Amino acid sequence: MAKITYHTxxxxxxxxxxxxxxxxxxxxIQNDIPGIDADCGGGMACATxxxxxxxxxxxxxxxKEDGEEDMLDMxxxxxxxxxxxxQLIVSDELDGLEVSIPSKQG
Amino acid sequence: xxxxxxxxxxxxxxGLFCAHQLGIIGLSCEIVDNLDKAGGQCIELYPDKPIYDxxxxxxxxxxxxxxxxxxxxxxxNVKFHLNERVEELKKNxxxxxxxxxxxxxxxxxxxxxxxxxxSFEPRKFSVKECxxxxxxxxxxxxxxxxxxxxxxISIFGGGDxxxxxxxxxxNTSKVNLIHRRDGxxxxxxxxxxxxxLNDQGKLNLYTKYQMDSVSGDTQIETVKxxxxxxxxxxxxxxxxxxxxxxxxxxxxxxxxxxxxxxxxVEVNTENFETNVSGIFAIGDICSYPGKxxxxxxxxxxxxxxARGCFKYAKPDEKLRFEFTTTSKAAxxxxxxxx
Numbered sequence: 001m002a003k004i005t006y007h008t009x010x011x012x013x014x015x016x017x018x019x020x021x022x023x024x025x026x027x028x029i030q031n032d033i034p035g036i037d038a039d040c041g042g043g044m045a046c047a048t049x050x051x052x053x054x055x056x057x058x059x060x061x062x063x064k065e066d067g068e069e070d071m072l073d074m075x076x077x078x079x080x081x082x083x084x085x086x087q088l089i090v091s092d093e094l095d096g097l098e099v100s101i102p103s104k105q106g
Numbered sequence: 107x108x109x110x111x112x113x114x115x116x117x118x119x120x121g122l123f124c125a126h127q128l129g130i131i132g133l134s135c136e137i138v139d140n141l142d143k144a145g146g147q148c149i150e151l152y153p154d155k156p157i158y159d160x161x162x163x164x165x166x167x168x169x170x171x172x173x174x175x176x177x178x179x180x181x182x183n184v185k186f187h188l189n190e191r192v193e194e195l196k197k198n199x200x201x202x203x204x205x206x207x208x209x210x211x212x213x214x215x216x217x218x219x220x221x222x223x224x225s226f227e228p229r230k231f232s233v234k235e236c237x238x239x240x241x242x243x244x245x246x247x248x249x250x251x252x253x254x255x256x257x258x259i260s261i262f263g264g265g266d267x268x269x270x271x272x273x274x275x276x277n278t279s280k281v282n283l284i285h286r287r288d289g290x291x292x293x294x295x296x297x298x299x300x301x302x303l304n305d306q307g308k309l310n311l312y313t314k315y316q317m318d319s320v321s322g323d324t325q326i327e328t329v330k331x332x333x334x335x336x337x338x339x340x341x342x343x344x345x346x347x348x349x350x351x352x353x354x355x356x357x358x359x360x361x362x363x364x365x366x367x368x369x370x371v372e373v374n375t376e377n378f379e380t381n382v383s384g385i386f387a388i389g390d391i392c393s394y395p396g397k398x399x400x401x402x403x404x405x406x407x408x409x410x411x412a413r414g415c416f417k418y419a420k421p422d423e424k425l426r427f428e429f430t431t432t433s434k435a436a437x438x439x440x441x442x443x444x
Binding site for chain 2: 037039040041043045046047048069070073074076077078080105106
């Protein structure tokens with residue numbers, strides 16, 4: 001298990017123990033955290049699991065695959081710390097990760 | 107008025123295979139889809155990407171899968187209504203009356219919703235004032251390019267649509283192309299062309315900028331764009347175009363009295379009927395305990411929903427279970443000559 005903190009747009013904070021091997025997106029969906037739609041189910045085909053990663057974590061994350069940046073072009077208000085949460089696989093290294101969920105996904 | 111047994115909403119793989127299953131048991135159907143072609147997510151999102159988990163098909167692309175399904179339902183001469191979105195639904199005694207966005211009307215015994223995660227709609231700008239100009243000086247698709255002649259156009263996006271239109275419109279208009287990063291997702295040759303045009307002064311390229319605001323009286327007059335580092339530029343613009351791909355929206359289905367849970371429609375697993383008698387839901391749009399969003403699950407759901415439709419379409423007849431290998435009736439419907 002790793003602790004992942006989701007800051008939702010209603011100014012609430014949800015810290016969840018997410019099983020290692022799941023994605024940050026799946027952790028949110030399974031725990032009913034609002035604001036992540038994940039329409040395509042984790043296929044990097046839709047950009048509706050878009051999150052902003054807390055700056056200090058950016059370097060610790062796996063590098064983006066080509067398709068991720070392309071999909072982020074489609075996301076709602078992308079920023080430099082934008083990631084698709086379906087591409088972030090929870091591991092010991094990500095224990096303590098904090099992400100913020102945008103006001104909407106599309 | 108189109109009179110048929112079943113209306114299928116959605117021409118993705120699940121909807122197409124359901125049409126096959128309806129055809130096999132002797133029911134007629136027509137298919138409505140909001141996109142301009144059949145295939146759903148397979149065609150819209152990943153036509154060239156391989157799929158490895160279709161039973162007995164080790165590998166195929168989204169496009170191949172779609173083409174094979176279309177071939178499989180060819181004997182049934184299913185009528186497609188593309189570029190149409192289902193809008194209105196009315197119960198009329200034992201039949202359903204449906205009207206689409208383009209005014210096409212249907213009279214059917216049952217409805218199968220195979221709508222994936224909803225209908226594809228263009229993604230829009232997040233800036234609120236954009237709504238006011240949408241349709242008059244701000245567009246997400248181009249229907250008549252002649253209106254842009256000799257005007258100043260600001261195009262946002264980094265995919266093929268944005269690049270292609272920037273190149274084409276730069277011949278007759280003053281074009282600004284604005285994109286949030288230096289990299290583009292569109293074809294490399296188009297990226298090169300855009301850079302050349304920028305160097306020759308035939309187009310203005312702004313990267314690492316995003317829209318900040320738009321203003322104007324009834325029509326857009328200026329657009330403000332903001333750099334990653336905070337600098338804001340104001341550019342004069344007669345028109346704004348946004349090409350951010352498509353997003354899926356559930357749309358009018360939400361108002362049909364169906365039990366909706368997290369953008370999906372609840373169904374029973376006996377015949378995939380919803381809480382409303384005569385309306386079925388299959389594929390990614392339906393939910394039930396254990397639901398897997400796989401194409402193969404959609405096929406199974408479609409086979410059962412088709413049989414569930416039978417009692418509405420032919421209330422006085424009994425459906426007998428048959429195999430296509432041995433059923434004369436099924437083979438006749440398939441047009442097989444021995």
